[in-house]
Amino acid sequence: MKKYDVLIIGAGIIGCSLAYELAKYDLEIAVLEKTSYVASGATKANSAMLHEGLSTKPGTLRAKFVKNSRKLLTEVMDKLHVPYKEGIGLITVAFNEQELELLKKQRDDALENGLDARILSKEETLKLEPNINSGIIGAFYSKSVSVIGPYELCIALAENASYNKTDFYFNEEVISVEKYQNRVIKVKTKQNEYQAKIYINAAGLYSDTVASFVEDIDFRIQPRKGEYFLYDKKYGSTVSHVISVLGNGKSKGMIVLPTIHGNLLAGSSAVSIDDKEDKGTTKETLDMIYQEAISKMIPSLSRTEGVITCFAGLRASEVNEDYIIGKAKTVKNFINVAGIQSPGLSSCIAIARYVIELCKQTQEVELWNIKNNYIAENPPYKRIVELNEDEANDLIRKNADYGEIICRCELVTKGEIIDAIHSIIPATSIDAIKRKLRCGMGRCQGGFCLERIIKIIHEETGIDMVEIRKDCVGSNYLIKPSKGGDKSHD
Ligand SMILES: Cc1cc2nc3c(=O)[nH]c(=O)nc-3n(C[C@H](O)[C@H](O)[C@H](O)COP(=O)(O)OP(=O)(O)OC[C@H]3O[C@@H](n4cnc5c(N)ncnc54)[C@H](O)[C@@H]3O)c2cc1C
Structure with a gap:
């Protein structure tokens, strides 16, 4: 059995950023992922915004890692040839004086955090975005928001790690670990066992389950569902900034934005649920999103016309609303990177670099030399x-x-x-x-x-x-006709 230096559980944006950063070193690295490909969890269904923490609570890990994330991530995206819309900006609209006061406070907080921000008059806002509801009285504006392709980024990070000799294993769900004294000595999937000197838990929604294989834990991941509308490319130029209404404390507020592919994305709700597999959408929630956000911000958009699909993503929110990043309490070679809800996409590289420092502190791997033949860039790619x-x-x-x-x-x-x-x-x-x-x-x-x-x-x-599957085990599209053929369509 090959013994790795570092083994990462989960190939979302966090697992792949870790693989990308770790692959710079002369180490043997593996990633285990339970689905068939990278970016299968929260990384594939989110608002795709790269922002530097316009509404993250100061003093939290979420605020710490998102700082300067725009520069950090754009440097990586440039190297890996990942497309993004740099600095397209955020406009949060106010419909009354009370909302405008809240937006002024948001501007002051943003300025204090070193971000650019200002209040726009109604006229200035409508000049920038003529399709916004003319009933607004003003808006908050910050240029420091970009739009990225989350799964494109995740794939590029994984591919670069792979060019640098990281091994990816798909359809491999970690179901238990084996410990000896104060160390994890192997993880087990249904089919195989894997050994490493350091293990990193980046299992998203299931990071609490995976952490509990190692020891009793004192955190819990509560899924928070966000539902979205995706409009056809015909509507992609309805707005050119990220447009939002004020949040309710649990989300930055619902948004309408042009995606990097030219579609229009609108959402999302923020509803706590119990079932980690429930990615369904409901008419009630979609109606709410349409009424309270889409039609309120952009009255010309229809509830149905131009909508090509609706989907949901699940935020892996820890009940205390912050990230859980650190060494397990009772073993010295297992690190949790859990509860990575928004702005996890924005912060992924900063988080990965911090986790590498934690890996170094374990002293499980002695040498951290940069690879001689490290491949810094992915080959340029054009469709x-x-x-x-x-x-x-x-x-x-x-x-x-x-x-x-x-x-x-x-x-x-x-x-x-x-x-x-x-x-x-x-x-x-x-x-x-x-x-x-x-x-x-x-x-x-x-x-x-x-x-x-x-x-x-x-x-x-x-x-x-x-x-051939849609994704995970059991998601096959076709079935073999039973003996004598399928008579159901006769
Ligand atoms: C609705 C919504 C909107 C968001 N908007 C933004 C935004 O605009 N900007 C921003 O910066 N962030 C945003 N986020 C947050 C961002 O998407 C997440 O922080 C990020 O994707 C989390 O990445 P992850 O790798 O931790 O988790 P995931 O992407 O969920 O990856 C975890 C992986 O682990 C795998 N796994 C689980 N259990 C096991 C196991 N036992 N064995 C092996 N593999 C396992 C899963 O299959 C999955 O692939 C949003 C999230 C949501 C849901």
């Missing part, structure tokens, strides 16, 4: 649809698969899907292809491309078509 006509034609002449469109909505070709299947982190589930290339994220939501992608995965990997 076929982003190439100019000559570049695209050149490619198609060499390989006709780059001329065969499989996802009509997002214009993804067969050649790109084949490349993703054989890429450094192979995308061999439907959700993996979706996150890597956006197949199925457009207007038809996979209605046209799904069966074609299943066929391509089968042809390229030899995996039986009935074994």
Whole structure:
């Protein structure tokens, strides 16, 4: 059994940032992930905002790690060629004097935290965003908010770690640990056992469960659900900033924003729930979001027209509303990085660098030398649809698969899907292809491309078509007809 220096549990943005930062060192690193690909948890369903803590409580770990995150993360995104909308800015609107007073306080807090912020008059606001409700009386404005592609970033971090020799194991759910004296000596999944000198728990919503494999714990992760509307690209230019209404203390307030792909994202609610697997949306909550946020901010947006899907993400909030980052109490080589709710995306690199300092303090790994052959950048990557006509034609002449469109909505070709299947982190589930290339994220939501992608995965990997999954074990799309054939459609 290979023994790793560091083993990370969970391949969300935190696990992948850790892998990315750790892979700079001359160490053996592994990541275990229970689903089929990276970015399967909160990292795939969130507001995608990179901000420096406009509403994080001073003195908390959340406030500490988000400080200066914009510079830190944009440097990494530039190196890894991850697209983002830098500094598109946030406008929070006020409909009455009471709201305006709260926004003035928000401006003062932001200025105190070293962020740029000011109050806009109604006229100034409507000049910047003509589609905002003309019933506003003013707004808070800060330029220090960017919009990123959360799963693109997570994939790029993981791929870079992989170029730097990190081993990723998918469909591997950690279900127990084995300890000897005051150390964890191995973790077990249903199929395998893995050994390392240091273990890091970055299991998101399940970080309390994983921590409890090691010892009695005094924290609990309470999921807080956020539901969203996603509008078609036709509506993507309705606004050019992140527009928000005032929060209710538990969230920054609901937002409407243009995504990096040109869609319009609107949400989200913030409702505490018990079931960590409940990612369903409800009519009641979506109605509330539409009434209290979308139509209030942008009256021209419809409740249904242009909406291509609705979805939910679960915040891994600890009951004390702060991050739990630190060494386990009773063992010396197990570190928890738990309760990473918003702004976890923004803070991911700062958190990873801090956790590396904790790893060093364990003294379990002696040498922390930077790799000689460290690969700092990912190869630049352009989708076929982003190439100019000559570049695209050149490619198609060499390989006709780059001329065969499989996802009509997002214009993804067969050649790109084949490349993703054989890429450094192979995308061999439907959700993996979706996150890597956006197949199925457009207007038809996979209605046209799904069966074609299943066929391509089968042809390229030899995996039986009935074994090809949406994501986790048991999420197969196809079933084998029972003996004598399926008569149900006769
Ligand atoms: C609605 C919403 C809005 C948000 N908006 C923003 C925002 O605008 N800006 C911002 O900065 N942040 C935002 N966040 C927060 C951000 O998305 C999270 O902080 C971040 O994604 C957390 O990453 P993670 O890696 O800790 O968790 P996850 O992404 O959930 O990853 C954890 C991983 O661990 C895996 N796992 C779990 N158990 C096991 C096990 N036993 N064995 C192996 N693997 C396991 C899971 O499958 C998962 O892939 C938002 C979050 C939500 C939900």
